[in-house]
Amino acid sequence: MRMRSSQDFTAGLLLLAFGLAGLWIGADYPMGTAPRPGTGVLPHILSWCLVATGVLLWLKAALAGSPPLTAWAWRPAIMVTLATVAFALLVDRLGLVVAMIVSMTLTALGTPDTRWREYLVFALLMLGLGVGLFIYGLGMPIPALPTGYAWN
Amino acid sequence: MRRREFLALAGAALAAPFAGKASAQVQNWPDKPVKLILPYAPGGGTDLIGRPWAEKLSHSLGQQFIIENRGGAGGMIGTEAAAKAAPDGYTFLLTPNATLSVLPSLRKTPYDPKSFLPVGRVGDFVTGFSMHPAVGPKTFKEMIEYAKVNPGKLSYGSAGLGTATHLRIEMLKYRAGIDILHVPYRGSADALNDHLPNTVQMMNEINTIPHVKAGKLLLLNINNAARHPDFPDVPTLTECGYANSDVPIWYSLFAPAGTAKAIVAKLNAKIIEIANSEEMRDRMRSINTVVPTQTPEEMVAYLEEDTARNVELIKATNMKLE
Amino acid sequence: MELGGLLANLGLGFSVAVSLQNLLWCLAGAVIGTCIGVLPGIGPVATMALLLPVTYLLPAEGALIMLAGIYYGAQYGGSTTAILVNLPGESSSVVTTLDGYQMARQGRAGPALAIAALGSFFAGCVATIAIALAAPPLTRLAQQFTPPDYFSLMTLGLVFAIVLARGSVLKAFGMVFLGMLLGLIGTDVNTGNLRYTFGISDLFDGIGFVPLAMGVFGIAEIIANLTNSERAELASSKVSGLMPTREDMRRSIAPILRGTVLGGLLGILPGGGAILASFSAYTLEKKFSRTPEKFGTGMIEGVAAPESANNAAAQTSFIPMLTLGIPSNAVMAMMIGGMMIHGIVPGPQVMEQRPGLFWGMIVSMWFGNLMLIVLNLPLIGIWVRLLLVPYRLLAIAILFFCCIGVYSLNNSANEVLMIAVFGLFGYLLMKLDFEPAPLLLGFLLGPMMEVYMRRTMLLSRGDPWVFLQRPLSLCFLLLAALLLVFVVLPNVRKARQAAFQE
Numbered sequence: 017m018r019m020r021s022s023q024d025f026t027a028g029l030l031l032l033a034f035g036l037a038g039l040w041i042g043a044d045y046p047m048g049t050a051p052r053p054g055t056g057v058l059p060h061i062l063s064w065c066l067v068a069t070g071v072l073l074w075l076k077a078a079l080a081g082s083p084p085l086t087a088w089a090w091r092p093a094i095m096v097t098l099a100t101v102a103f104a105l106l107v108d109r110l111g112l113v114v115a116m117i118v119s120m121t122l123t124a125l126g127t128p129d130t131r132w133r134e135y136l137v138f139a140l141l142m143l144g145l146g147v148g149l150f151i152y153g154l155g156m157p158i159p160a161l162p163t164g165y166a167w168n
Numbered sequence: 169m170r171r172r173e174f175l176a177l178a179g180a181a182l183a184a185p186f187a188g189k190a191s192a193q194v195q196n197w198p199d200k201p202v203k204l205i206l207p208y209a210p211g212g213g214t215d216l217i218g219r220p221w222a223e224k225l226s227h228s229l230g231q232q233f234i235i236e237n238r239g240g241a242g243g244m245i246g247t248e249a250a251a252k253a254a255p256d257g258y259t260f261l262l263t264p265n266a267t268l269s270v271l272p273s274l275r276k277t278p279y280d281p282k283s284f285l286p287v288g289r290v291g292d293f294v295t296g297f298s299m300h301p302a303v304g305p306k307t308f309k310e311m312i313e314y315a316k317v318n319p320g321k322l323s324y325g326s327a328g329l330g331t332a333t334h335l336r337i338e339m340l341k342y343r344a345g346i347d348i349l350h351v352p353y354r355g356s357a358d359a360l361n362d363h364l365p366n367t368v369q370m371m372n373e374i375n376t377i378p379h380v381k382a383g384k385l386l387l388l389n390i391n392n393a394a395r396h397p398d399f400p401d402v403p404t405l406t407e408c409g410y411a412n413s414d415v416p417i418w419y420s421l422f423a424p425a426g427t428a429k430a431i432v433a434k435l436n437a438k439i440i441e442i443a444n445s446e447e448m449r450d451r452m453r454s455i456n457t458v459v460p461t462q463t464p465e466e467m468v469a470y471l472e473e474d475t476a477r478n479v480e481l482i483k484a485t486n487m488k489l490e
Numbered sequence: 491m492e493l494g495g496l497l498a499n500l501g502l503g504f505s506v507a508v509s510l511q512n513l514l515w516c517l518a519g520a521v522i523g524t525c526i527g528v529l530p531g532i533g534p535v536a537t538m539a540l541l542l543p544v545t546y547l548l549p550a551e552g553a554l555i556m557l558a559g560i561y562y563g564a565q566y567g568g569s570t571t572a573i574l575v576n577l578p579g580e581s582s583s584v585v586t587t588l589d590g591y592q593m594a595r596q597g598r599a600g601p602a603l604a605i606a607a608l609g610s611f612f613a614g615c616v617a618t619i620a621i622a623l624a625a626p627p628l629t630r631l632a633q634q635f636t637p638p639d640y641f642s643l644m645t646l647g648l649v650f651a652i653v654l655a656r657g658s659v660l661k662a663f664g665m666v667f668l669g670m671l672l673g674l675i676g677t678d679v680n681t682g683n684l685r686y687t688f689g690i691s692d693l694f695d696g697i698g699f700v701p702l703a704m705g706v707f708g709i710a711e712i713i714a715n716l717t718n719s720e721r722a723e724l725a726s727s728k729v730s731g732l733m734p735t736r737e738d739m740r741r742s743i744a745p746i747l748r749g750t751v752l753g754g755l756l757g758i759l760p761g762g763g764a765i766l767a768s769f770s771a772y773t774l775e776k777k778f779s780r781t782p783e784k785f786g787t788g789m790i791e792g793v794a795a796p797e798s799a800n801n802a803a804a805q806t807s808f809i810p811m812l813t814l815g816i817p818s819n820a821v822m823a824m825m826i827g828g829m830m831i832h833g834i835v836p837g838p839q840v841m842e843q844r845p846g847l848f849w850g851m852i853v854s855m856w857f858g859n860l861m862l863i864v865l866n867l868p869l870i871g872i873w874v875r876l877l878l879v880p881y882r883l884l885a886i887a888i889l890f891f892c893c894i895g896v897y898s899l900n901n902s903a904n905e906v907l908m909i910a911v912f913g914l915f916g917y918l919l920m921k922l923d924f925e926p927a928p929l930l931l932g933f934l935l936g937p938m939m940e941v942y943m944r945r946t947m948l949l950s951r952g953d954p955w956v957f958l959q960r961p962l963s964l965c966f967l968l969l970a971a972l973l974l975v976f977v978v979l980p981n982v983r984k985a986r987q988a989a990f991q992e
Contacts, residue, residue, distance in 0.1 A: 027922040031664045038671055041686055050952035055683040058940045062671045069664040076660065080984075085921065089717030093917055096713050096889065097910045103893040104906035119893065120886050127716055127882045138883045142890060156898055209820065215827045219542065223831075237539060242682075275682060323949060329680065351948055352680060354941070357823065361760045361816050365633040367949065378815055378837025454833045 024082035028073030035066030095126025111159040116146050194430040197257050201232040204262045204421070205253070207246025209239035213356065213374070216455050217291040217419045218262045224442050235262070242330060243267040244277055251279035255426035260287060260435075264419050266332050269475040273482050274330045281475070284422035286467030287432050288439030291457040292418045296390040296402065297340070298376040300366040308388040308408045311370075312344050319347035325359035325368040328352050335415040335478060336372045336391065338485050343413045374456040392416070397453065415481075416474065418460075420467065436464055499849045500622065506850030507857055512552050516854050519556035520861045523563015524869075530571050530579045530704060530895040534564040538824040542831070550832035551847055555854045557828050558808070561821050562614065562855075565804045566862050569606045569797055574599055574873055575725075575888050577708040579895075581699060582800035584930050585654070585769045587707060589785065589792030595724040599877055600732035602793050603870045605742050607863055608734075609794045610801035613750040614859035617805035620754055621812075622852050625841075628806070629813045632758040637949060638957045640761045641942035642966035644935050647766045649970040650773040651931035652977065656786030659981050662928045665919075669932025670939075672697060680944060692904045701905045702933060704892045705912025706919065706926045712885050713917045722881040732871055738790050745775050745795035753799030757806030760818040762938055764803035769931055771799035805855060812848060814838060 038059055048054025076082070099122035106115035120139050124130045150156050204222060208214050218235055225233040238246035243266060250261035261284065268281040297308070303322070305311040315322055326334040329352045337350050348370070353359035356373040363371045364384065372391065380387045381398070390396050390404045391414045405413050421439065423432055442448050443459040452459055462470060481487070506512065526537050538557055545553035565582065572583035573590035586606065593602040620628065635643075648666055655662035675686045676696030687693040715722045734742070749771040756763035756770065775795040776785045785792050807818040808825075815836030817823040826836050834844060841848050877884070896905050916926060950956040958964050 023923055027661060027664070027924060030918070030922060031668065034668055034671070045683065045685065051947055053944050053947055055678045055681050055685060058936070059671065059674055059685060062667050065667045066664065066671065069660060069667060072660055073664070088921065089713065092716035093713050093914060096709060096716065097914055099889060100709065100893060100910035100913065101907060104903040104910070107897060108903050116890060120890065123886045123889050127885060128719065129882050131882070134883070138886070142887060146890065146894065150894055150898070157901065216830050219827065219831050329682065349948070351945065354679065357817050362637070364814065365636070367636050375815060378835050378839055382838040384838065451833060454835060455830055
């Protein structure tokens with residue numbers, strides 16, 4: 017159905033999903049009493065508000081139509097996410113240099129018009145900047161190289 | 169040579185090089201910077217006491233004593249980190265008693281409060297119940313009478329649920345048989361903000377003292393055993409007829425389990441020495457703090473006494489973190 | 491206070507502030523503050539905590555002057571990344587991204603940065619004068635606010651968050667609600683109960699503002715730019731002129747004035763007024779403008795007003811600290827820490843007992859603002875040149891700085907993972923034409939509103955009518971309701987038209 021792929025329909029769906037999740041997960045949160053509103057009061061109110069807004073968006077999509085969803089850019093989205101995740105996973109275990117190399121390269125892979133020679137020079141510059149500024153300049157307690165290599 | 173003696177000699181011979189090393193370690197301690205973990209965000213009460221101490225210890229022991237703020241979850245996060253730290257004498261916990269004698273009775277903590285080795289006491293806050301002048305009662309006695317005649321009318325602001333200042337009002341209510349509304353805030357500054365315009369009528373924190381001196385608030389009593397030197401006319405809780413009704417707020421240094429006794433003893437001696445110095449006394453007095461001195465053994469007993477009193481209070485008042 | 495007394499006090503202040511040493515500390519603080527403000531992630535609080543031991547060695551005045559310099563230096567620096575690459579480092583720069591970044595995409599990053607700096611400087615000067623003249627009365631004004639008043643003020647703030655959205659109002663509502671819900675994740679401070687944490691201990695203290703902002707604003711923007719080479723073109727495009735035009739200046743005067751007053755007033759509220767400063771000013775400008783629909787496309791007013799407002803609020807938030815010893819935020823708490831290290835007990839007596847300190851700080855605030863503008867205006871040329879780097883390389887750099895910035899907050903790689911999640915989420919939001927600003931504003935205000943709501947109910951012994959009984963509270967709620975009606979009505983009419991057409 018044409019409506020299914022419309023922006024507003026999906027938007028409404030998102031809000032509805034969050035609202036329902038909020039209600040379901042927060043079902044047990046105590047509501048407390050009037051002078052001592054409990055943990056669940058605001059989450060319940062907000063979840064209902066989200067549900068209502070989601071439904072209204074659906075109505076709007078049905079009655080007034082809305083533009084269709086544009087295509088997703090899978091490659092940049094995945095590569096950028098991978099790059100960030102890689103940084104997070106590698107920085108503590110293998111040091112800043114390795115984390116930077118991996119994440120920068122992944123980002124470059126996600127960039128449609130990367131020129132690899134140019135990237136190489138840039139990456140080296142960034143490595144120098146990163147290590148110089150953050151480890152030596154600001155003294156952050158991050159290992160530069162994988163532990164097990166003598167550095168200082 | 170009999171077997172037992174042989175084994176003893178052999179054992180001694182094997183241990184000898186290590187024994188030498190251990191005492192050398194203590195003698196050289198500290199030979200690199202020492203970390204003091206403070207389980208609260210920077211800028212709070214613990215910083216007030218901690219930073220002058222860090223400075224003084226650095227001077228007198230010749231190595232940097234660095235404060236590391238690790239706030240969160242009411243003090244649990246930093247305390248847990250200290251519990252798990254290596255017991256090599258280079259990491260200590262600088263904390264108010266709340267994390268060890270109050271919190272574990274209110275919720276499940278990821279550390280065992282008994283596992284810590286007390287090292288030294290670094291300060292007790294000297295303060296008492298403050299009252300906004302617009303309410304009416306001017307003395308401690310008048311306040312109790314007012315509260316008895318008007319149950320639930322007075323309100324009291326604390327630094328948060330489960331903090332020592334929360335327990336103080338619960339203790340007062342329990343001992344005096346009165347009903348005062350407890351309002352938890354996010355820290356003493358937050359509470360003071362509502363105390364000054366009389367949104368809450370009472371508090372019990374050191375940040376009220378400057379305002380008492382400026383005439384904006386009334387100090388009804390002092391919770392500690394001795395009167396505040398700047399307020400010679402304000403009676404103590406004991407003098408008001410309520411002995412053993414204080415929930416003391418005392419700050420100390422603790423070491424993770426397994427730290428060498430010799431290092432603990434050395435640091436304790438230093439702490440006592442600094443505490444007795446004129447300069448430190450004056451400095452602490454300016455932030456409304458006194459520094460009682462105790463040996464580690466005395467501290468163990470004091471902590472147990474404090475914990476027991478708090479447990480009794482929590483049970484008797486059915487206090488929950490709700 | 492009479493003029494003679496004021497001049498005498500200012501004279502005292504000058505004599506303290508203008509010593510070579512104190513000027514040097516002021517400069518040092520301002521430089522450090524600007525650097526941290528520009529680097530996304532690391533904030534003034536952490537830096538001040540790091541530098542606090544250094545301040546032992548300085549005399550009290552010098553220490554506090556330097557700490558203060560770091561604070562407002564960071565304010566100046568935070569707007570730089572917001573304008574250049576859509577990364578709001580602090581909550582106060584979220585709103586600056588709305589029009590500031592759009593201006594950068596139009597090649598007008600230079601004027602945006604310049605107006606931000608100039609507006610901030612003006613606001614700083616005015617706020618300093620306000621503090622000098624009226625600190626005690628302003629404090630009394632702030633003391634009139636009780637918990638219900640704060641709650642209603644924040645409700646008004648939420649309505650502002652909806653009004654400032656450019657697109658669909660319904661979606662703005664959705665974002666605000668979702669943001670508030672996200673803000674509630676973590677431990678409920680009042681009860682110790684955990685909400686929506688799924689047993690993940692990193693969530694016990696809630697989602698951090700910085701990872702959320704970096705992800706939803708910064709990373710999502712990178713993904714979007716990489717998908718579309720035209721879009722990327724704009725992100726690092728031609729630069730047409732470094733300085734604002736006459737037209738820019740003319741249009742900015744009124745917003746700067748309005749922003750300064752609004753921000754200055756909100757900043758004195760210890761309970762959290764400063765957060766509201768920037769987006770209240772933005773919404774106000776939008777309402778005053780003849781072309782409100784253009785807001786969000788690069789209107790200079792949308793940069794001038796919030797920047798002035800948040801700098802004014804940053805300065806006036808010193809007032810409760812200086813006059814009562816009550817810190818309005820974590821930074822002020824650090825300043826109090828700094829004072830106590832030097833044996834100064836903050837409170838009402840500081841003004842009388844240490845007038846040199848009090849007035850010296852006030853005068854050095856003015857110097858700090860001066861130094862910052864002298865530092866920052868030439869830097870604009872450099873920042874803008876950075877944008878000329880082709881986007882395929884710039885994106886890599888931005889991503890790296892986001893990662894390291896967030897990591898450096900708590901030395902936590904898990905928070906970096908969070909940016910990844912929020913980045914994807916932010917991209918999803920963009921695809922669905924949701925705006926991220928109301929999300930973040932809801933995130934900031936939601937938990938605070940809950941605190942005040944509960945406190946009010948506790949103090950009123952369960953009586954909800956107190957929200958309407960207190961005059962200030964009633965005022966704010968009425969304003970909020972009115973504004974809401976104005977914003978929703980046209981949409982309802984449109985919807986009915988659309989329904990009839992079907």
